[in-house]
Amino acid sequence: MSREGRVEDLRERFSRVPGIGRPSELTLLAAAIAVALVAPLGWLFLEVFDLGPRALELTLDSRTIEILLRSVALVAIVTAGSVLVGVPIALLTARTDLPFARLFTVLAALPLAVPSYLGALAVLSAFGTGGVLTSVLAPVGIEQLPEISGFAGAALVLTLYTYPYVLLTTRASLLSLDTSLIEAARTLDAGRLEAFRRVTLPQIAPGIAAGALLVALYTLADFGTPNFMGVEVFTQAIYARYNTTMRPWAALLSLQLLAVTVGILYLESKVGADDEGAYQSRGASGGAVIELGTWRYVAALFPAVIAGLAIALPVIVFGLWLSSDAGGYTAGGLAFSWTYGWNSVYLALFAAGASLLVAMPVAVAAARGRSRLAGLADRLSYVGYATPGIVLAFALVLFALNTLPLSYRETAYDLLLILVFAYVVRFVPQAIGAIRTATMQVDGRLIEAARTLGRTRTEAFRAVTLPLIAPGIATGAALVFLTTMKELPATLLLRPFWFDHTLVTYIWRVREAGLYGRAAVPALVLIVISALSMAVILSQEGSNT
Amino acid sequence: MTDRDDRPGRDAEGKTSANPGRNHGLFTYLGKPKSNMTRRSASRRQFLGAVGAGALGGLAGCANPFESETTEGSGEELSVPSLAQFRGSGTLVEGRPAPGGTSIEDLPDLSGSLNIYMGGGEGGIYERFIEMLEEIYPEFTGFTDDAPSSSQAQSIVEAVQSGGSQADVFWSIDAASLGYVAENDAYEPLAAEALEPVPEDFQGADGSWVGVAGRARSVPYNTETIEESEIPETVAQFPETAALQGTMGWAPTYGAFKAFVTAMRLQKGAETTRQWLESMRNAGTERYPNEYVVTQAVADGELTAGFANHYYAMRVKNQRPDAPLDLAFTSGDAGALVNVAGILQIEGTEKDALITDFVRHLLSAEAQEFFATVSYAYPMIPGVEPVGGLPTVDELNPPEIDLADLSDLEPTLELMSEAGVSG
Secondary structure, three states, X not given: OOHHHHHHHHHHHHHHHHHOOOOOHHHHHHHHHHHHHHHHHHHHHHXXXXXXXXXXXXXXXXXXXXXXXXXXXXXXXXXXXXXXXXXXXXXXXXXXOOOOHHHHHHXXXXXXXXXXXXXXXXXXHHOOOOOHHHHHHHHHOOOOOOOOOHHHHHHHHHHHHHHHHHHHHHHHHHHOOOXXXXXXXXXXXXXXXXXXXXXXXXXXXXXXXXXXXXXHHHHHHOOXXXXXXXXXXXXXXXXXXXXXXXXXXXXXXXXXXXXXXXXXXXHHHHHHHHHHHHHHOOOOOOOXXXXXXXXXXXXXXXXXXXXXXXXXXXXXXXXXXXXXOHHHOOOOOOOOXXXXXXXXXXXXXXXXXXXXXXXXXXXXXXXXXXXXXXXXHHHHHHHHHHOOHHHHHHHHXXXXXXXXXXXXXXXXXXOOHHHHHHHHHHHHHHHHHHHHHHHHOOOHHXXXXXXXXXXXXXXHHHHHHHHHHHHHHHHXXXXXXXXXXXXXXXXXXXXXXXXXXXXXXXHHHXXXXXXXXXXXXXXXXXXXXXXXXXXXXXXXXXXXX | OOOHHHOOOHHHHHOOXXXXXXXXXXXXXXXXXXXXXXXXXXXXXXXXXXXXXXXXXXXXXXXXXXXXXXXXXXXXXXXXXXXXXXXXXXXXXXXXXXXXXXXXXXXXXXXXXEEEEOOOHHHHHHHHHXXXXXXXXXXXXXXXXXXXXXXXXXXXXXXXXXXXXXXXXXXXOOHHHHHHHHHOOOEEXXXXXXXXXXXXXXXXXXXXXXXXXXXXXXXXXXXXXXXXXXXXXXXXXXXXXXXXXXXXXXXXXOHHHHHHHHHHHHHHOHHHHHHHHHHHHHOOOEEOOOHHHXXXXXXXXXXXXXXXXXXXXXXHHHHOOOOOEEEEOOOOOHHHOEEEEEEEXXXXXOOHHHHHHHHHHXXXXXXXXXXXXXXXXXXXXXXXXXXXXXXXXXXXXXXXOOHHHHHOOHHHHHXXXXXXXXX
């Protein structure tokens, strides 16, 4: 730590002395909010308690164990697959003389913009007997394509749409890599491979692990893909049992799913513990590009094919649906209406507004106060983020049923309070993150100056902090808005009677009815929306570095 | 707030009309979207589309298809669309006789709003019918939820047990879900007038529910590759039938297939059922994603026969009248299971009178003709014939089981996965 930093630190310590051990109102508010966000999960425990000894029986039931093993296997395969795809592309774009490296980076990151359930829908209808692709490929003599569904299908789709997490985090650590170390290793007679293994890999491992964590959590929590592919993993099994006479079993599976999530977070905290050194070494970077020679054109095929498959396939399939009658799959009712799009926008605006109200105190408290409580409140709010949507939605159904009398329950549903609450719990951490980062960048001396000029704390906040963090607030709101548009399980379970379909529930509905062709317009709209949300994330990252 | 028509967005708010004005102020304050107002105009377009399709289809026996009947309702003029507008289109529908039964014209007007749990609703077809009713009766609104029937059955029972449900009626696509709600006492018996049009076979005990539309399990077969006489009388004989080896298809993930297996389990026991699934699998029966695809594959000659709900064959026949496709029905076993979509009044609703009239509308001549010709369902009233020369319901020989028992799905899923035919 530099001298200046140390002085800064001391000043900070002294200024905090009077407040030690007495959390401010802001911190208490933040903590209360965080607790309220997490509390509904408690009703899952109550539901399981009702099972009594049968809970143990069901835990040891071979089908429960199969679900657990299948889920873990899917997570392991998708995570490994994402690393195998993401890391090479990161190396190619960051460390070699790949042609159009910048273009390929963007292209290879794009699959993140397609919600994986849409990818699943596209893959399901593209392949197999009578699939969309066979009609396209028939003129070139390909009339039979194997069906892609089930476990393999889910693993393929999830890998295809989540590897960019690994790509982006690995690339970030590659770009900040101290390349002089590699050169040193090479001068010490280490081969290229050995240098990679002994120098580069340990340095970028935390980056890879960070991406792998995101992939693992996404895979475990994803609701749409396994349901569309028909794979009995946790999210699918919970929904299936929620739909039948076995809701307590669904609660039990929900708790198991939460336990597995915690397990993954724990594993990552072990691997990621020493990541400081890796990210902090900022020596000479940039140089030492690996020259591939003419192989670079062959190498370019790899990201091109992968990204092409992930992006082009859904666009082609949905596009074909638009232009044809999709083989009778649009027969019957359920015509698309643009009001569904407006409904999605309305919910997303509501969610974004509510998230800001919650995020502001938590984020400002977390950025300012260094008290344990503020930190805990900040952390606690992230629990919702890691909680799979289906589990949260189920918990809220139980919560509303068991705590609210009918008239209040009706009002809570009708005013969309329960649904928006679910969105806030799931997505508020994105807003908190954006606002906290912005708040931490506000120069404390400006606020001090305002205070010495006689402003109260609130006035100073309004006059100085608020204008400075406005872009962060806008980013946070935009992220919540865009992710809400794509949200599936909570919207499915918590939508009130009077509220008609949203884009996502409509897609779900026509898929259930076998009228795939009807999903074309909403699916394409959602892809555009997702692309926007990625643009927001990337621009945010760009401004941070 | 006495004249609800004065309120903007009446559709949207009418939903909570057990307590009609309650949320009004709050909704206005929150700037609630006008989704349902616009939905109404969307539904009008859909309706006109349906009318157009109906008019283009066969209209034999109908002098002027565009003529609308006007009735004097409660002092207001209501326009009931002509019969043709309730009919589907295509060759199967041509030349049908006028349906018997009570016409909508002779029924009391619908006025008010209902919260309807409408599980699945046959790919939007039930929803379309609600929209038609809303067209006829501007005073009537149906708010629908289309989660799966089994899920709604759960929700109803849980909600009634903890104070009350938000829904008034349950229009389930299967009898099992109705049975579940009935067994758990979350229903109120339907009025005699609502039950009266339907034979007792398709009513729940104590008038707990009444059937609206039926469907039968069937064996679609390709008429070019097999004779009807070669198709066995019972499903038990299928695995040993030489002509069917390696040429059959099924869709085990489909709900109706699971109901079929459940019926077999209830009738013949778990062990026999598991063995049957295994021997069918060993006979090379191919898996398909859904029964529509199975039926298409039979029509294409890709398969000789399959297991599917009867209406898929009707759908294929209606698009491809010349397809070499016909239906066989087994006798006295799960292969001839007849299941019904039905309606139930949820305990605690205060809209008994409206529900009675609503159910009578679903059992009207027009509604039954609509279900018979648009979703190719088995009509539930004696005056309406099934389409396409299907045997009538009394000619079928379904297994002797209580349809409500079909809700016990878990043992079925277990034995299916044991047999390697996972659902």
